[in-house]
Amino acid sequence: MSDRNRLPVIQDETAGCGADSPSRRDFLRTAAAGAVIAAVSGCKPDAVVEELQRRHLTELSPARLQEMLGKLEKKWSAQYGKAVTVGARPPMPGVNFGYGLDLSRCIGCRRCVYACVKENNQSRKNPQIQWIRVLQMDKEHGVALNHATPYYDPEKVPEPGHFYMPVQCQQCRHPPCTKVCPVKATWKDPDGIVVIDYDWCIGCRCCTAACPYGARKFNWAEPNLPAAEMNPVTDYLGNRPRPMGVVEKCTFCLQRSRSGRYPACVEICPVGARKFGNLLDPESEIRQVMERKRVFIFKEELATEPQFYYFYAT
């Protein structure tokens, strides 16, 4: 979100707390709606009202945010039977993430797909959600989507005559997905990562339609995340469990990368095709790639300007 578009930051949350509330009418309306929903759903009215009164994530006071995260931690720790942490790691100053993928190395083994699913708590099946899609393409035709399939399943990869192009969120500099979101549930953070507040998402799927890379996935049903496989180290904008009816996508593993670690797909790749680093640091791996190799961006003609670069190292 650019400064121009940034919503005003409210230091302390007093909305709906009584006579000094900024808008009594808002409060009454929300409370009434909450009461109706609570009556219908049988939830505790307090919790529902509170949920409906919440402000946008970028407007929450630190204390309110911590309180909210604490509640989520408690809820999921009980649900999954392990100590779940929910962070809200802010973007690191002076960092703008870039990603490199060496198409001459990738063998299409899909290790990255499943490492991502595991790290980011995606729904395993019905709906099956995978943030990375590996496309098999023909060497004869080059990068051509009309000669690409994600469903290849041979005994061994790579297959002769083919190359492989993994596609995930490209973290565009001009993301069409955030532009179309009617409720500002998704936005671009200063470190380049396009994030989603799953609790703010209304599930309209405009972003899914706007994304030219097919990177956004929708939870058509209640996500199927086995407790034993749940990764308890989560971030509010990253890999925390998602409810049904919201959109999700790759976040460069922000629960890892905003703590200085490589994304899970980088660490699993058996051929070292995936490169990750800070675009503002001339010594970083991604900058070294750009210095030495010819990189290209996917669907350049759409002017989305991805921060995800493909290259051929040989």
Add this chain to the structure above:
Amino acid sequence: MNIPSWRAVLPFAAAALVAVPLAALGGPPPTPAKAPAKAPAPAAAVQDIQAEPPPFSEGIFPCSQCHDKAGDPTPRQLAFHDDLQAELHHGPPSRWCLDCHDNGKRDFLHLINGKQIPFTESYELCGQCHGDKYRDWKVGVHGKRTGMWDGKKTYFLCVNCHNPHNPRFKALKPEPPPIPPQEQGR
């Protein structure tokens, strides 16, 4: 990860045990000390590398267990390391063990100029012929690193991914394909 098989690393292991006993046992490499805070300057990279230990097998390394003195340097069909000789496909057919393994100090490798290097620094040896890959590897463009993108990294050595006797990367069984939408229950 395409780690060379137990059989494949036998001779390697045999040669390297004296030099780097820690590495052989899967312990920390001899000079793990400081990993670069940022990506290292190319010149400093080699000293600062915190690498995965070379994939030795226990029991075969150090090589000096058996090779206690220099042997016959003549290229020939070997009786003991015949399995390795059979799988040796690296460069021209004239390639011979002692092109890389040192005859005098069996637990070391040697460069073309005669300089003996431990197995943990085998990238120098590989870099003699594969200079372009070596250059890329030092700055992180070729090869794999794990750990912190802005801090301490573990570097994979050439031999962690490429069996030095048969360096071509082996084909892998792919993980299952995604389920097409029409086959997913709603």
